[in-house]
Amino acid sequence: MKTAVVLFTRDLRVRDNPALAAACANADQVVPLFVLDPALGKLSANRVRFLHQALADLRSTLRDKGGDLVIRMGDPVAETIELARSVNAEGIGMAADVSLYARKREKRLTEEAERHRMALKLFPGLTIVDPGTLRPGGGGNGYKVFSPYHRTWRAAKWRDEVATPRKITMPHGVAVGRLPALPEGESPDAAEGGETEARRQLATWLRHIGPYPDLHDDMAADGTSRLSPYLRFGCLSPLELANAAIKHEAEEYVRQLCWRDFYYQVALAMPQLSTEPIRPSGDTSWRDDKSALEHWQDGLTGVPIVDAGMRQLRAEGWMHNRARLITAAFLTKHLGVDWRHGVDWFFRWLLDGDVPNNSGNWQWVAGTGNDTRPYRKFNPIRQAQRFDPEGVYVRRYVPELKGVEGGAVHQPWRLPDEVKRGLDYPGPLESHRDEAVWLRP
Structure with missing residues (x-):
């Protein structure tokens, strides 16, 4: 493949990013893209600020590798197809997601890619085990109780972490666009977004992960990782985090990461999770x-x-x-x-x-x-x-x-x-x- 577009969504990192790694391994030229969807205006001021910090950090990292982050604003499907056509891309890669909005976006993008004779490939990366992979023995859309899910999840074979691309080559003449001005957040003490900060906090956390079983409920000790915002935006790979925790024999922390995967498979089976009761x-x-x-x-x-x-x-x-x-x-x-x-x-x-x-x-x-x-x-x-x-x-x-x-x-x-x-x-x-x-x- 000569040229591929990688549409970043909630995987704002270069380490263990299957979509980016596959594009760099199989295409001569790669165009990293993020589309600022007007619907994101519905996000909280805190998350918008965190997102923009993460995008600035991602752009800096991609530039260090010879590439860049193309920024567009508008409908993500239309903007992705337009960019892919302008660089004669043969394929588009992106991380799969489970929310109702994300699944509608994937469906529309699949249809438009097929109409323009491009291949769209979805990759794992937002969870440790893909949400639709594990099924209870009696059938059904997914596990409804955590304990049996955890047993199956822990026994499952996880994918291998993918290598970080050493170099990214982009087509000449692509207008990369400007990052928007950093907005104000509502919380004065909010954490800073981005993969660089995520990895700094990860390194610190792994040095203190030992007492986690005794301290994670100690409210005064503040003995949790505080890495959840970085997982939410994909600034940190949940698989890498789980593997690191296992190396430090922090099984109780791995169990908490399993809870995160558990609710992703629940959301896949019930996309109206925010408004309709499961029971x-x-x-x-x-x-x-x-x-x-x-x-x-x-x-x-x-x-x-x-x-x-x-x-x-x-x-x-x-x-x-x-x-x-x-x-x-x-x-x-x-x-x-x-x-x-x-x-x-x-x-x-x-x-x-x-x-x-x-x-x-x-x-x-x-x-x-x-x-x-x-x-x-x-x-x-x-x-x-x-x-x-x-x-x-x-x-x-x-x-x-x-x-x-x-x-x-x-x-x-x-x-x-x-x-x-x-x-x-x-x-x-x-x-x-x-x-x-x-x-x-």
């Missing part, structure tokens, strides 16, 4: 309580561990995994508010927000998804006492409570009246003060 019988009547929802969004519920998580979300565009569980359970199981409001709010702020994991996990917590115990409740106070016993995490994000010592910070309503009067912090939501389970000492 309809669990989609009960939800309370229409705008005030409660807004207090939850603002981190002003009066329950410190919940408010700390919600404020971390706004400040960093990220939230500790245990805090995600606590805050989601509080909204759905304690306040009785529809899980879809939570999905939308997290999508607005999270750098790592994607359909499979954000929506899948919300449904798990709400009791409408893949949880085998859909009616479980999480007591936020007991969770706080277990995973933030000295209140370090709470005081980190709720400055009004910095003067409260130790674990007393988790139940400020039980402090002496003279102490409570000195705190600029709300009591528990009026609509929820009858929730004796967690207000009780």
